[in-house]
Amino acid sequence: MPEGHTIHRLAEDYLAAFGGRGARVTSPQGKFGDAAALLDGSVLTGTQAHGKHLFLGFGPGRWVHIHLGLFGKVGFGATPAPPPTDTVRLRLVNDTAYVDLRGPTTCALITDDEKHAIHDRLGPDPLRPDADPAAAYRRVARSRTTIAALLMDQKVIAGVGNVYRAEVLFRHGIDPYRAGKDLGAAEWDAIWADLVDLMREGVRNNRIDTVRPEHTPEAMGRPPRVDDHGGEVYVYRRADLPCHICGGEISTADLAARNLFWCPACQRS
DNA sequence: TCCTTATGTACAA
DNA sequence: TGTACCTAAGGAC
Numbered sequence: 001m002p003e004g005h006t007i008h009r010l011a012e013d014y015l016a017a018f019g020g021r022g023a024r025v026t027s028p029q030g031k032f033g034d035a036a037a038l039l040d041g042s043v044l045t046g047t048q049a050h051g052k053h054l055f056l057g058f059g060p061g062r063w064v065h066i067h068l069g070l071f072g073k074v075g076f077g078a079t080p081a082p083p084p085t086d087t088v089r090l091r092l093v094n095d096t097a098y099v100d101l102r103g104p105t106t107c108a109l110i111t112d113d114e115k116h117a118i119h120d121r122l123g124p125d126p127l128r129p130d131a132d133p134a135a136a137y138r139r140v141a142r143s144r145t146t147i148a149a150l151l152m153d154q155k156v157i158a159g160v161g162n163v164y165r166a167e168v169l170f171r172h173g174i175d176p177y178r179a180g181k182d183l184g185a186a187e188w189d190a191i192w193a194d195l196v197d198l199m200r201e202g203v204r205n206n207r208i209d210t211v212r213p214e215h216t217p218e219a220m221g222r223p224p225r226v227d228d229h230g231g232e233v234y235v236y237r238r239a240d241l242p243c244h245i246c247g248g249e250i251s252t253a254d255l256a257a258r259n260l261f262w263c264p265a266c267q268r269s
Numbered sequence: 270t271c272c273t274t275a276t277g278t279a280c281a282a
Numbered sequence: 283t284g285t286a287c288c289t290a291a292g293g294a295c
Contacts, residue, residue, distance in 0.1 A: 069287080069288065069289095070287090070288080070289090071287090071288050071289040071290075072288075072289080073289075073290080087288090087289065087290090089288095102288090102289065102290090103287095103288045103289040103290080104288075105287075105288070256283095257283080257284080
């Protein structure tokens with residue numbers, strides 16, 4: 001499920017299963033049909049991720065741009081591929097593997113120029129080696145917007161979604177409603193470094209885990225548990241449950257049409 | 270079987 | 283700020 005770590009993992013997985021070989025390309029659902037016919041039989045030459053955007057390269061100047069949005073899902077499997085259902089927007093098949101893309105916000109064949117335009121409107125991505133955290137901080141430091149909203153703004157920082165947003169603010173004891181301009185450079189650097197660590201682990205494990213070893217259920221003498229999004233977290237979707245650290249109730253609120261979760265006792269400043 | 274919900278974004282007003 | 287888009291799972295009836 002799609003925050004930046006998922007997309008970077010997909011870039012790796014698409015390349016591992018399909019890189020360097022010709023693939024059958026189809027769009028059983030039809031919306032990508034013309035482009036699929038054009039790409040059918042061509043070789044996947046490289047993959048890239050920037051934030052929540054995935055790029056599949058099929059030769060020079062030909063990219064499939066994928067954004068999963070809220071509902072998009074990707075499923076890999078070994079051949080023989082089952083008959084596709086009519087929601088499969090894009091299917092790749094080779095001798096050994098198939099992969100189905102369903103429900104993406106975007107699946108489009110684009111040029112180099114169009115790809116550049118997408119990179120240009122995205123902020124630095126903690127998972128990319130070329131990322132410049134200072135560029136993100138320049139925007140944060142002059143904004144009256146809350147830090148919770150800024151972390152979700154892909155122009156400011158690319159790849160952070162609702163889970164990492166909530167979790168990283170908890171891990172740093174920061175009130176989600178604090179204005180960006182009131183965040184110090186050292187605080188930003190710490191948040192960025194933490195996101196790099198957390199999101200790299202997310203790519204490795206293909207899930208979001210944010211709970212430090214000393215706060216796991218085992219360490220705290222509670223029954224083991226995995227949150228229903230697939231990993232172990234402090235606050236995301238834990239409204240009204242006890243905080244792992246202080247035992248107080250986790251709060252939730254609407255912020256810019258998304259669910260915000262935080263511990264008002266642990267995140268006071 | 271229907272209703273709600275979701276780790277997202279873009280556009281209109 | 284609200285709404286539209288796309289899909290699937292889980293819970294209520």
